[in-house]
Amino acid sequence: MTFVSSLRNLSGCLWRLLVRWQNVIAGLLLLALLLLGIRLYPHPPLSAQASSSTAVYGRNGELLRLTLSADDKYRQWVPLAQMPPTLVDAVLLHEDAWFRWHPGFNPLSLVRGAWVSYVQGGNRQGGSTLTMQLARLMYRLNTRSPAGKAEQVLRAVWLELRYSKNDILEAYLNFAPYGRNVEGVGAASLVYFGKQPQQLALPEALALAVLPQDPTRRARDAAADTPDGLNAGLRQARERLYARWRERHAQDAGSDALMRMPLNLRTPAQLPFLAPHAVEQVLREAHMAGEHRPRLETTIDPVLQRTLERQVRETLQREHARGLDNAAALLVDTRDMSVRALVGSADYADAAIAGQVNGTAAKRSPGSTLKPFIYALGLDQGVLHPRTVLRDVPSSFGPFTPENYDGRFLGPVTATEALIRSRNIPAVWVAAQLAEPNLYTFLKRAGIARMASERHYGLALVLGGGEVSLQELATLYAMLSNRGELKPLRLRADAPPAAGVRLLSEEASFMTLDMLRQNPRPDEATTATPARLPIYWKTGTSWGFRDAWTAGSFGPYVLVVWMGNFDGAGNPALIGVETAAPLFFRIADAILAQDRQLAEPAWTIPAHLRKVEVCLASGDLPNAWCPQRGLTWFIPGKSPIRVSSVHRPVNIDIASGKVACAPFDAAATRTEIYEYWPSDLARVFAQAGIPRRKPPAGADCGGSGSGDAPRIGSPLRGASYTLRARGGQAERVAFSATVDASVRELYWFVDDEYIGAAASGETLFWQAAVAGQHRVRAVDDHGRSDTRELRVIAVD
Known part of the structure; x- marks a missing residue:
């Protein structure tokens, strides 16, 4: 009975106890559910509480620039998983050894801090945990008063309720102050040590662990004579932490030597500022695309960037006396269209030259740098081949009458010579065809932006009448290297190479580059060791000497150089071949010298390209009497085909020395070869004092021969002439034409009415009697003719 009674009493007690505590247990369960709900309720990550700096890197991982955040801080958010364990352990050891177990505050630490601060009157000690410090930083609390400290505790508990310990630790490491305007381990490791947090060594990690405790004083520059490069406060704090570290990590005895090595802390002023124009372009494009990344990787190669900057700086130092103070340059790797170096101005910090302007994106007149693409189009459309002989003679194209830069005319020049010698008349003629x-x-089609209408430019576009940017020009020249495929530039490393759009044939691109390869260096006579790789290049000078250009390629690179003034001021020294070309070749030589492995891309001759023999004097297929012949590239089915007619045989009577016409005794005659140059070319030869063996009079014996028909030069095609409505006075219209060398006289007709004759190479003048459309016809003395429409308008 006693046992049963005792058992009943015990059961009763347990039941009464359970009844008494059921409310408490229910309350605890409810509290647990509440806490779980608070934790699980969606809330923004702590990383959203602060804006981030953007770190921009080059292609080799070198930092180019660290920008300021929206609140003017250097701050880079680094996930806890990417923090070095050494640094995390050091921070916990130094700041909050009980972090993993307390609810956001440590009562013992708070009591000790209050006792020292308010009772003993010593240095203030807050007794703050990492969570409390994070609360102070995030909510900008004033914790010097008891009320402020109480709010800090409550905020810390609230953080602990909502976020995990790892979230809080990660946030603290990214919000912690590291002196000046540097916040967080990510930015501090970049600013002070120039490396990522994952790369920190133990001495560096310990230095960062103690900095937040007194960032203002400990981040000050060390005295120049300190052996370890640290100021006294930081050195002592780090030594104290290391002593505690060694107690816990006795096996790290080898780190003693590391701790004795110098550890120079850099300052924010020493942050790199490389490729500023390229960095700003990347940042601007990312902002416009709505990207806000803490890290951006570019294609810029810091080594090549410094090479270009150095060559630009040294060149302008030499040219300063001539008033040349600014330049821009762009280097592109055609293999993936990545921008390897971009110099937007001579000096980003020089306001006198508007140095912050990105000259590679500015629209400027390209001068003659577009001429290779005129010839490439001509090659593609069968207008010419590289040895086609073009006329560099006074010419008019409607109302447009271009002149050469030097004011001279060379007469017949091959297409290759015309291109590399930058002759304007042949280029305009090709463009007109x-x-x-x-x-x-x-x-x-190539994407040149902000172009006016085609009518606005006319044929003046050939000579730089439009505007392109340096980046656009580099894209065009890279297209030649890429066999006629246009591809966009890449400045971001994460931008995938784009598929090309074909604008030229492989054959035309190959031939155009081969023509540019024959352009001699401006310093060829003084260069002891020519470049070990061929260089394909072209210069340009804009009207008024406002812009000097050189663009070209070597190895896998396309390089474009510009010199001038951003305000458009002219300077007689701004001539492409004299100023931009020397800089272009200095850069090319420097790159080739520092990269001995650089090689020419594997070129293969396009399958449809052939070499044919031509007569060098005319560029046409040689006839039986052509004395000098050569080979040229030829596109079957496209390139122009005709037999040369410059060299023709004439039968000469041996006795009299005069032309012998049939019938004649072959034994009494000899055959001589004469050059039949058209009248415009013959006139240029005569003006230049270049002797030519003219055919004798009557050499064709009255036949039409094999010469060319006349080509009317004036009246101008598309031009209008005026007639005074009162008084009937009209301006005199000059009639002239280019004729074959066999022609002696040219007959002129207007609306089938004969108006007069003129000798070969002479001009006939005519006045219109009535306004309207007229048809002008020129007939040579062999019956060959040409016609042109003439418009006469009446004016008051």
């Missing part, structure tokens, strides 16, 4: 696409359409 283009069908679809012409130069304007080609540039529009």
Whole structure:
């Protein structure tokens, strides 16, 4: 009975106890559910509480620039998983050894801090945990008063309720102050040591662990004579922490030597500021795309960037006496279209030259740098081949009458010579022959931005009448290297290479580069060791000497150089071949010298390209009497085919020395070869004092021969002439034409009415009697003719 009674009493007690505590247990369960709900309720991550700096890197991982955050801080958010364990352990050891177990505050630490601060009157000690410090930083609390400290505790508990310990630790490491305007381990490791947090060594990690406790004083520059490069406060704090570290990590005896090595802390002023224009372009494009990344990787190669900057700086130092103070340069790797170096101005910090302007993105007149694409289009459309002989003679193209830069005319020049010697008349003639696409359409398809209408430019576009940016020009030249495929530039490393758009054939691109390869260096006579790789290049000078250009390629690179003034001021020294070309070759030589492994891309001759023999004097297929012949590239089915007619045989009577016409005794005659140059070319030869063996009079014996028909030069095609409505006075219209060398006289007709004759090479003048459309016809003395429409308008 006693046992049963005792058992009943015990059961009763347990039941009464359970009844008494059921409310407490229910309350605890409810509290647990509440806490769980608080934790699980969606809330923004702690990383959203602060804006971040953007670190911009080059292609080799070198930091180019660390920007300021929206609140003007250097702050880089680094996930806890990417923090070095050494640093995390050091911070916990130094700041909050009980972090993993307390609820956000440590009562013992608070009591001890209050006792020392308010009772003993010593240095203030807050007794703050990492969570409390994070609360103070995030909510900008004033914790010097008891009320402020109480709010800090409550905020810390609230953080602990909502976030995990790892979240709080990660946030603290990213919010902690590291002196000046540096916050967080990510920015501090970049600013003070120039490396990522994962790369920190133990001495560096310990230095960062103690900095937040007194960042203002400990981040000050060390005295120049300190052996370890640290100021006294930081050194002593780090030594104290290391002593505690060694107690816990006795096996790290080898780190004693590391701790004795110098550890120079850099300052924010020593942060790199490389490729400023390229960095700003990347940042601007990312902002416009709505990207806000803490890390951006570019294609810039810091080594090549410094090479370009150095060559630009040294060149302008030499040219300063001539008033040349600014330049821009761009280097592109055609293999993936990555921008390897970008110099937007001579000095980003020089306000006198508007140095912050990115000259590679500015629209400028390209001068003659577009001429290779005129010839490439001409090659593609069958207008010419590299040895086609073009006329560099006074010419008019409607109302447009271009002149050469030097004011001279060379007469017959091959297409290759005309391109590399930058002759304007042949280039305009080629452009005038283009069908679809012409130069304007080609540039529009190539993505040249902000172009006016085609009518606005006319043929002046050939000579730099439009505007392109240096980046656009680099894209065009890279297209030649990429066998006619246009691809966009890449400045971001994460931008995938784009598929190309074909604008030129492989054959035309190959031939155009081969023509540019024959352009001799401006310093060829003084260069002891020529470049070990061929260089394909072209210069340009804009009207008024406002812009000097050189663009070209070598190895896998395309390089474009510009010199001038951002305000458009002219300078007679701004001539492409004299100023931009020397800088271009200095850069190319420097790159080739520092990279001995650089090689020419594997070129293969396009399958449809052939070499044919031509007569060098005319560029046409040689006839039986052509004395000098050579080979040229030829596109079957495209390149122009005709037999040369410059050299023709003439039968001469041996006795009299005069022309012998049939019938004649072959034994009494000899055959001599004469050059039949058209009248415009013959006139240039005569003006230049270049002797030519003219055919004798009557050499064709009255036949039409094999010469060319006349080509009317004036009246101008598309031009209008005026007639005074009162008084009937009209301006005199000059009639002239280019004729074959066999022609002695040219007959002129207007609306089939004969108006007069003129000797070969002479001009006939005519006055219109009535306004309207007229048809002008020129007939040579062999019956060959040419016609042109003439418009006469009446004016008051």
